[in-house]
Ligand code: ADP
């Protein structure tokens with residue numbers, strides 16, 4: 001049991017029964033902003049350990065769906081379950097979810113190791129435990145030698161790997177990534193795609209990965225969903241979507257160069 005689940009009443013529900021990845025379920029989830037419905041009765045199941053990508057044009061509702069799971073966006077209707085428990089009323093910091101965003105926002109004035117340990121410090125972990133977990137997380141992204149450096153002394157790709165390690169350091173069953181490679185140039189993106197795939201296999205968490213880059217999604221994802229106007233237009237493996245797109249929209253969206 002990790003430090004987080006030990007310290008809050010939802011701990012038992014958040015523990016993963018068999019796989020170390022969380023099981024995620026959206027059950028007819030809607031989001032309205034006043035008159036505007038940006039998510040329409042969306043249902044989706046993500047299996048433990050699955051890397052699930054969400055793609056679609058800008059404004060289609062990808063970040064809204066991710067934000068509902070993270071707890072930043074309260075849904076208007078519906079249930080969101082992690083390992084069978086509805087988490088809609090659980091505050092974000094108790095959801096046992098790691099996050100990686102495009103602007104990975106490392107603290108510039110503290111070391112890489114301190115950056116990675118920060119979420120543990122916030123959760124009141126002791127020094128020895130922090131040291132041990134940070135060491136493990138650094139090894140997971142192959143940055144063992146750079147823990148004492150400041151973020152500015154690292155390359156862009158290395159900084160993004162620090163953000164990955166920080167998201168994983170308290171051993172969450174679920175990682176959310178919203179355009180995590182959006183700020184990187186093409187070569188680095190490809191390198192980091194390999195890194196993320198390797199990392200996810202080793203770490204074993206369930207991942208919800210938002211990107212507007214369909215090639216990236218096809219490379220990384222076990223399954224993906226194409227989103228349009230607040231609805232999941234098609235869900236399937238990359239192969240199913242490319243070979244049997246169910247609408248013209250899916251076909252043309254997947255066919256576009258990113
Ligand atoms: P994506 O991540 O796919 O680009 P978003 O989930 O960010 O899309 O946005 C979906 C829709 O919801 C957009 O039309 C956006 O303008 C709208 N939206 C997002 N946040 C708000 C908000 N706080 N108030 C009103 N409308 C919002």
Ligand code: MG
Nearest residue numbers: 062063064178
């Ligand atoms: Mg977005």
